[in-house]
Amino acid sequence: MRIGELARRTGVSPRSLRYYEDQGLLTSSRSDAGQRHYADAAVQRVALIRQLFDAGLSSRVIATVLPCVDLPGDPGVAEETFTAMMRERDRIDADIAHLIETRDALDALIRANSRHRAQLSTAPTTGGAADLML
Numbered sequence: 001m002r003i004g005e006l007a008r009r010t011g012v013s014p015r016s017l018r019y020y021e022d023q024g025l026l027t028s029s030r031s032d033a034g035q036r037h038y039a040d041a042a043v044q045r046v047a048l049i050r051q052l053f054d055a056g057l058s059s060r061v062i063a064t065v066l067p068c069v070d071l072p073g074d075p076g077v078a079e080e081t082f083t084a085m086m087r088e089r090d091r092i093d094a095d096i097a098h099l100i101e102t103r104d105a106l107d108a109l110i111r112a113n114s115r116h117r118a119q120l121s122t123a124p125t126t127g128g129a130a131d132l133m134l
Contacts, residue, residue, distance in 0.1 A: 003028075003036045010046040017046070023059040025049050025066060061088055 007014045020026035021036075026045055028036040048069065052062045061084055067074075068081035 001038050001040070001042070003038070006038045006042055006046065009043050010050075012046055012050065019059075020046070020049055024063050025059060056092060057088055 001009070003014045003017055006012075006017060010017075017026065017036075021028060026038075026042060026049065028038050028042075031037060048066075049062060052065060053059075057065070064084040065081050067077045071077045
């Protein structure tokens, strides 16, 4: 199938499909006119690539993981993939810890602001027009 058909069947733009190829995540053959042609299996490949991107993996990491799909019986590939996935999990854990710290700091600011707003709403107003008349 041509790139437009693959884009239609996967919901991924032709530009993204070309990017996947540039990154070595997807392959195509070329016609004499230079048009890309993809095998039917490219639909599942693109779906897997999208899942990996959606999981937060970079194209570099995806390129490390995909050989495990292509060569499932190769122990060296399996070990490399495992190492890459563990490294990504550690990165995600660190990101989560940072987000929790950021949320906790924001919660403290929200509590302080809430107390300040409550004090402002209960404090007597001074300096208004009524004060000038007295």
